[in-house]
Amino acid sequence: MIDNEPHKTKAYIAGVNLNDPNFDYYMTELANLTEANNMEVVGQSRQNTEQIVAGTYFGLGKINEIKSMAHGLKAKVLVLNDELSPVQIRNLEKLTKLRVIDRTELILEIFANRAKTKQAKLQVQLARLQYELPRLHPSENSLDQQRGNGGSTGGGFANRGAGESKLEMNRRTIDKQISAIKKELKKVANQEDIKSKRRNKKQIPKVALVGYTNAGKSTTMNGLLKEFTDESSDKEVFVKNMLFATLDTSVRRIDLNKNFSFILSDTVGFISKLPHNLVESFKATLQEAKDADLLINVVDASDPNMIQMIRTTQSVLREIGIKNIPMITAYNKADKTDRNYPQIEGNDILYSATDEKSIKLLAKLITKRVFANYKKFNLLLPLSDGKTLAYLHEHAQVMKESYENDGVHAEVRLAPENQERFKKYLV
Template sequence: MEPTPTPVITIGLNVNHPNFDYSMDELEQLVVANHMQSIATLVQKLDHPDAGTYFGKGKIEELADLVRSTDAETIVANDELSPSQIRNIENATKATVIDRTGLILEIFANRAHTKEAQLQVQLAKLRYQLPRLRTSASQRLDQQAAGGGLANRGAGETKLELNRRTIEHKISHVRHELKELGRSYETQSQRRKENRVKTVALVGYTNAGKSTIMNELVKRYGENEDKQVFVKDMLFATLDTSVRKLELPGNKQLLLSDTVGFVSELPHQLVEAFKSTLKEAATADLLVQVVDYSDPNQELMMETTQRTLQEIGVPNLPMITAFNKADRTGSRFPERAGENLIMSALDPASIDELVAMISTQLFSDYVQKTYLFPFQAGDLVSTFNQEFDVQQTEYQADGTKLTVSLPASAAERYQKYEIN
């Protein structure tokens, strides 16, 4: 039995933000993803946040009363707060304050499983803590430091400097480890290019259905259908980038990656730290943007995806947009318009159409050629049958004639066997 979710109070400040209600709904989902439950919500409309307390004075008093009248010992804010705002709200309410950035960092820390993802989250958390050493981060470090109990001001400043150097040293160490892992990735990436394996990256908002689409493709075209990825109806259910090899009809092989999902106002620490996680998207031959077609905020989600891709340096790559979860809307599916597809990941016909679109985009460089291989080159006939789409085979007196669909780059290597 899972433990009871931690009760929290969610708060938000509407500074004439057109999407404020949506961002508060998303905060509620993030709270659930962190095994918390919002038992009360308090919002205020102001022209700008109070520099010291985020909310105005009267609203802070109302928040303190709300904390006293509920079981909540934690407040979750919808914005990234300054160290002084966190400290002042905590002093006024006697509750722990987590801002939006801290909440997302906690979720990522709990969900990261691979060494690379764990290092990336650690780096993001350290960068987040550095300017907050006078608040919760310094308290935790102080408890760990030997020889505590120095009470005078000078000693306190010395301890703060020690904490700062400790975090900076950890940041340097984590960056070095990530750099080493990055070298390993570059080697793998270079090997893929040499082997001319095409790559497709699923990108999009968290919980849009990327992992479900990947699992359906793995079931049908994967080397091992047991290599499916975790799926749950929750923000950030999966964080670690998964890569699976698929073989489509006609010996067309590709590598499919399921990247971490995006969210509005993704903390800049994570955008920076997860550039390496999202490198699968940056180096892909084709992107498939998965959009929750049943969500009324789908346009905002698409804007967030495009903005995040730009922030992490993903070039302007060819893209298919898969409007998923159409089965929840009453719409007809699958329906294709250009490079857009209205679909349901649980519908076989939708997967068929998506695969057809991927094949058309990904293998547009394929050409049809006819070759005549003499009998002494029989090993090439075997190679062609294993690696390419052999459409017709004829056995003739002077050798084996093959009509083949294959990449133009590969066709050039076998020009001497080509016939008209």
């Protein structure tokens, strides 16, 4: 039999447990992340302890145990559950004779492999450089290797002097790269900003899908597109059973019927302990969620770790500064549970993103929440009052409009904050 599967690198995963009740969940995530990075998890270890060992992360006894287990299982890589210091990584590599990757680097690698758009690529690159900068070492760094003069690890004074100036040089190079990327990102963000301002002008409510990675956000977006737009195929977003399938934000207009439209955005998913630099770099991508009138927190209801996943999403939302935006919790993948669906429970919904009935009910719930306070009015506005007409078009949903001799007749829906302003034009 011919094996067409490319050979996957075998990885051993391990972590220090400082009495954290969520430790098992973090290790499950770490295993999923490792596999998402195209490696095979062959075994795992943990050390329950009160304190991390400063120089080596684990105690020596544990390191020897991991080394023999991992080599016995033919692992080439050791993946660790926390972000480690450069010294800890170097020491562990020496002691275990394995390549050591910490959780942050693992996530950065996955993001780097997944990034497709210019903005996502730049954002990941920025986060990587920021991760690398404090990790530069006089004798082991990428520029040395690129120039082919690596290996000068002798620690003599003369060498150290040369190394330090080289280190300075490398720092400067990375600093320059960081500023260049930031500049470039600003340009992209400005373009996005203009696009989003144009959308805001139309005063269509904005709804954002957020949530844990692989919960079904993109599938939900495609479900709504398929149900409520004619030519959905070219607007469909990418769906795949893997972590971080989506890294950028897609924005689509959904027309529930000719009077009810909203803007829907789908964005990058979350996971615990997302590297801070990465969250920082992805702020522009997450802007759409920040500006939303309503968030739909998509949750995989069939996952045994559902509760922790909801908490993870809440804490990432807090980290990016999203608070006080109304939210629907959308419990997805109900087809993989034994519960009846679709059903609405208060503000929330149990549904399946691949089921038509579910999508219709979700749309109903969104409408109820988004347009709850809108009211319908018939107005007659003077033809000469261009300013008011312009304001109306920017801030109301104009359902019908005709230009007559006595003025502009319009049937509109107004948000509560605009109702007073148009009182005198009521017919």
